[in-house]
Amino acid sequence: MKIVVLMKQTFDTEEKVEISNGSIEEHGAKFVINPYDEYALEEALRIKEQHDAEIIAITVGPERSSVALRTGLALGVDQAIMICESEQGDHSYRIASLLAEVIKPLKPDLILAGLFAVDSGSGSVALQLAQLLKLPHASAAVKLQLGTAEELLVEQAPWSGTLALVDRDVEGDVETVIIPLPAVITAQQGLNEPRYPSLPGIMKAKKKAIIERYPSELLSEVHQADLISSLTVRTALAPPPSRSAGRLLSGNASQQSKQLVQSLIENNTIERGGN
Amino acid sequence: MSTSILIIAEQKGSSLRRVTLEALGVAATLLNGRSGDIVCFLAGEQVEELKLASNALTTHGANHVYIAAGEAHQPLQALTSLPPLLSIIQELEPEYIIAGHTAYGRELAPRLAAELKAGYIADITSIEESEGQMYFTRPIYAGKAFETRVFQGSSPHIVTIRPNNHEPALAADSIEPLNVEPIVITEQADAPLPSIIKKVVQRMSSSIDLTEAEVVIAGGRGVRGSDGFKLLQALADELGGAVGASRAACDAGYCDYSLQIGQTGKVVTPQLYIACGISGAIQHLAGMSQSRMIVAINKDSDAPIFSIADYGIVGDLFEVVPLLTAELKALQK
Numbered sequence: 001m002k003i004v005v006l007m008k009q010t011f012d013t014e015e016k017v018e019i020s021n022g023s024i025e026e027h028g029a030k031f032v033i034n035p036y037d038e039y040a041l042e043e044a045l046r047i048k049e050q051h052d053a054e055i056i057a058i059t060v061g062p063e064r065s066s067v068a069l070r071t072g073l074a075l076g077v078d079q080a081i082m083i084c085e086s087e088q089g090d091h092s093y094r095i096a097s098l099l100a101e102v103i104k105p106l107k108p109d110l111i112l113a114g115l116f117a118v119d120s121g122s123g124s125v126a127l128q129l130a131q132l133l134k135l136p137h138a139s140a141a142v143k144l145q146l147g148t149a150e151e152l153l154v155e156q157a158p159w160s161g162t163l164a165l166v167d168r169d170v171e172g173d174v175e176t177v178i179i180p181l182p183a184v185i186t187a188q189q190g191l192n193e194p195r196y197p198s199l200p201g202i203m204k205a206k207k208k209a210i211i212e213r214y215p216s217e218l219l220s221e222v223h224q225a226d227l228i229s230s231l232t233v234r235t236a237l238a239p240p241p242s243r244s245a246g247r248l249l250s251g252n253a254s255q256q257s258k259q260l261v262q263s264l265i266e267n268n269t270i271e272r273g274g275n
Numbered sequence: 276m277s278t279s280i281l282i283i284a285e286q287k288g289s290s291l292r293r294v295t296l297e298a299l300g301v302a303a304t305l306l307n308g309r310s311g312d313i314v315c316f317l318a319g320e321q322v323e324e325l326k327l328a329s330n331a332l333t334t335h336g337a338n339h340v341y342i343a344a345g346e347a348h349q350p351l352q353a354l355t356s357l358p359p360l361l362s363i364i365q366e367l368e369p370e371y372i373i374a375g376h377t378a379y380g381r382e383l384a385p386r387l388a389a390e391l392k393a394g395y396i397a398d399i400t401s402i403e404e405s406e407g408q409m410y411f412t413r414p415i416y417a418g419k420a421f422e423t424r425v426f427q428g429s430s431p432h433i434v435t436i437r438p439n440n441h442e443p444a445l446a447a448d449s450i451e452p453l454n455v456e457p458i459v460i461t462e463q464a465d466a467p468l469p470s471i472i473k474k475v476v477q478r479m480s481s482s483i484d485l486t487e488a489e490v491v492i493a494g495g496r497g498v499r500g501s502d503g504f505k506l507l508q509a510l511a512d513e514l515g516g517a518v519g520a521s522r523a524a525c526d527a528g529y530c531d532y533s534l535q536i537g538q539t540g541k542v543v544t545p546q547l548y549i550a551c552g553i554s555g556a557i558q559h560l561a562g563m564s565q566s567r568m569i570v571a572i573n574k575d576s577d578a579p580i581f582s583i584a585d586y587g588i589v590g591d592l593f594e595v596v597p598l599l600t601a602e603l604k605a606l607q608k
Contacts, residue, residue, distance in 0.1 A: 011416065013537070013538040013539060013557070013558040013561075014556065014557050014558055015557070016419070016557060017416045017419035017420050019420060024416075024420065035539045036539070092385070092388070092395060093388060093389060093392065093394075093395075096389060118416065118417060118538050118539060119415060119416055120415055121397070121398060121414070121415055121416070121417060122381075122385075122395070122397035122398065123381055123385070123397070124384070124385040124388065124395060124397060125385075126385075127382060127385035127386055127389075128385045128386070128388060128389035129389075130386070130389075131385070131386045131389035131390050132389050136354060136469040136470055137354070137382075138470065139378075139382055140378070142532075154473075157471070158471075165473075169378075169532075169533050170350075170378045170475075171377070171378050171484045171485075171486075171533075172484070172485065172531070172533040172534070173475055173476060173477050174475070174476045175350065175472055175474075175475045175476075176472070176473040176474050176475070176476075177470050177471065177472055177473065178470065178471045178473055179469070179470040179471075188532070189525075189532040189535065189539060189540065190531070190532035190533075223392075225392075226392035228427075228428055229392045229393065229394070229428035229429045230388065230392050230393055230394050230395075230428055231394060231426075231427040231428045232394040232395070232396055232424045232425065232426050232427060232428075233424060233425060233427055234422050234423065234424050235410060235423050235424065235425055236410075236412075236422065236423040237420060237421070237422050237423075238420065238421050238422075238423075239419075239420055239421075240414075240418055240419065240420065240421060240564065240565060241565075243564060243569070243583040244582075244583075245581055245582045245583070245584065245587070246569075246584055246585035246586055246587065247585070247586055247587070248576075248581070248586075248587040248588075248589060249586060249587065249588050253588075253590050253591070253594045253595050253598055254598055256588045256590060256595065257588075257595055257598040257599045257601075257602050258602060260570065260586055260588065260599065261599065261602045261603060261606070263586060264547065264568070264570075264586075265606075267568070269546060269547050269567070269568045270490075270514065270547065270603075
């Protein structure tokens with residue numbers, strides 16, 4: 001089985017975000033693998049342990065993104081591909097097209113990705129890729145099993161070959177979906193507990209090669225008109241409206257509760273007759 | 276052909292989701308005084324039920340409603356909605372396509388964008404018009420910053436809107452009879468279905484989705500266990516709200532990850548957010564700091580959550596939360 005894992009390098013979620021000269025200040029920030037992509041990668045590693053798979057990790061991004069791939073290699077990724085993209089326009093159709101060009105000839109059985117990236121947060125690229133590759137998808141997976149219809153105890157499946165039985169989070173409910181491979185599956189929190197790389201793994205990863213690919217070469221197959229029609233651009237970037245500390249309520253617990261309810265009624269947050 | 280705007284409508288149970296009414300409001304904003312059609316797409320199992328919902332959509336400003344009915348649409352699935360939607364889009368050539376940034380909408384929108392080679396701006400919290408140009412603002416880094424984007428390419432333009440951030444369209448006062456019959460699509464899928472839903476396990480105790488809730492009661496490590504969350508649920512029930520949690524509470528196994536609020540997890544913007552036993556890590560603040568009114572209850576007066584709370588109670592949540600519930604109960608009488 002061949003598994004492609006899509007990875008993005010993002011700010012650590014404990015980092016503050018600062019804006020300077022109209023863009024996000026990256027200097028001195030700690031970067032990590034997007035937390036949702038870590039679940040995707042971990043799932044690929046677990047499948048590899050059970051089914052004997054080859055894992056190919058792919059990232060699109062600037063130079064620094066290679067660190068994410070290096071971590072992937074240390075964890076057990078077999079091949080790492082870096083699409084060197086210096087443009088940071090969050091042009092999701094362009095990114096999905098770049099990925100599609102690289103992935104098409106690889107003919108993977110499974111493409112795993114995070115549900116969304118914690119920076120841009122659209123959750124768009126993996127599903128656009130699925131559409132470009134004409135693959136089905138299951139998003140927000142919290143449990144994934146692979147096997148034939150027989151192995152998965154699926155009756156009357158209209159497909160032969162390997163299927164994915166996916167428990168997915170749908171606004172808190174769990175939906176069990178069956179899709180045939182090849183397919184795109186995105187990982188939700190709770191899918192697994194990502195592991196840390198081992199020291200020998202890190203040492204070995206340093207020697208492994210990262211394959212570099214370039215948009216100039218990859219986009220020759222993509223219609224320029226499609227890249228233009230799908231373009232959106234950022235015109236402004238601003239910090240969130242600031243908040244300051246309000247009022248600490250005094251007295252004992254009973255007095256504090258009374259004051260709070262009274263205040264919430266007075267400023268029309270709740271209604272006197274309850275909501 | 277006149278301008279049209281397509282809304283991907285959604286129901287929850289048998290009523291329209293609030294975010295769909297908000298999308299109707301957004302459609303009016305995008306028309307910006309121009310004449311044009313607001314068209315809705317609604318998928319579901321029962322034709323009769325969809326027709327009722329279709330009436331509600333027209334009362335709230337939709338000019339036409341397309342209905343895709345059948346077993347394959349229960350539960351709603353992006354992959355089964357896609358083919359009928361694409362054929363409607365081909366016919367209408369809409370200027371904008373609007374969906375809620377919900378589980379359904381955020382799966383459909385990227386697929387549509389890739390198929391139509393269209394621009395897509397997700398999770399929009401506000402829209403402004405200036406000299407004929409529409410500016411769309413959305414949170415990035417889960418709300419640690421906000422970016423404004425514009426569409427540069429040709430239409431259709433695809434947007435998803437964040438629930439709770441846009442004014443819903445109001446129901447029309449006029450009592451003139453509705454003369455708009457919905458257009459029913461009963462397509463026969465000739466290809467095998469792209470996926471099969473085996474079962475759905477409803478785990479949410481309340482029917483209110485966290486991201487759409489007007490009141491959120493969230494618990495952190497201070498809640499100390501699933502029993503503590505029951506106290507929070509009682510308060511949420513009293514306020515008609517939903518329960519959420521911090522990463523620490525989810526990691527500790529007090530509640531399910533689907534309740535997590537933060538940069539990983541969900542971003543919520545309710546009218547009222549009550550943080551109980553939550554210290555206020557940066558990653559949590561990102562997910563809730565845009566709430567209209569924030570109340571913090573925490574034993575530790577130095578907890579960072581107090582620095583963004585409108586009202587702070589330094590105290591024991593196990594004492595304060597039941598008192599608040601009782602106080603609100605007394606109000607009802």
